[in-house]
Amino acid sequence: MTSVKQFQVTFDCAEPERVAAFWCEVLGYVTPPDDKNAAVDPDGVGPRLYFQRVPEGKVVKNRVHLDVRVGTGLVGEERLAALEAECARLIPLGATRYQLLLADEENESCLVMQDIEGNEFCLD
Template sequence: MAEVKQVQVTFDCASPRAVAAFWKEVLGYVDPPTPPGFETWEAFDATLPEERQGSAWACQDPTGVGPRLFFQRVPEAKAGKNRLHLDVRVGVGLTGDDRVSALEAEADRLEQLGARRVRLMRADGVNESCQVMQDVEGNEFCLD
């Protein structure tokens, strides 16, 4: 049997730290430990060449269960729909109006962090309801 591999989810973005701060709040993630010899990530970042300062940030599940998220600055703007997105599981086990209420409550919270609602996809007999959202840089994700 093949060995299970860990994965990291990487976001291309304009402002890595801002996008990471958003996702930390969404998921309850934290910054990774600072590199040895540095008190803060800011101190580490200041040692990089000027063109690399602020070019990357990461966050991780404090329990070690979820994947690490990595955010890297890229020069081009986002264009088109994401081919991969995160589903934030807030309605697990809920159906009907209870599920929609849970999705709406979380969407309200995330809008306060800078997210935008795109559309509510209502249950259709096959799939349960989900709320399509965008993060602070327009990356799509779903509240599921």
């Protein structure tokens, strides 16, 4: 049986090139010269992101979302400071702050945000 080694994450959106450019800035990805609707990791480590135009707008919460790992290994105030710093960097790019989820018995703090078309993602 063959095992899958690579995958692509696909976003439905109204403006693929604009959303691709946003995610390139968020993740440090680049737009490949042959596909302005995609974002790829220049180091070839992270998954390829693809943005496809759809006619309908976003209606409900995402069932799948990206976690942007900016606080890995950090806890408490140090983690919150890293999340807030990244949030401050992303807001001028068009992201929206949605909800801060504070640490509990099971999870560390994370910050829920939305991209320029309202897709949720977490600063984790």
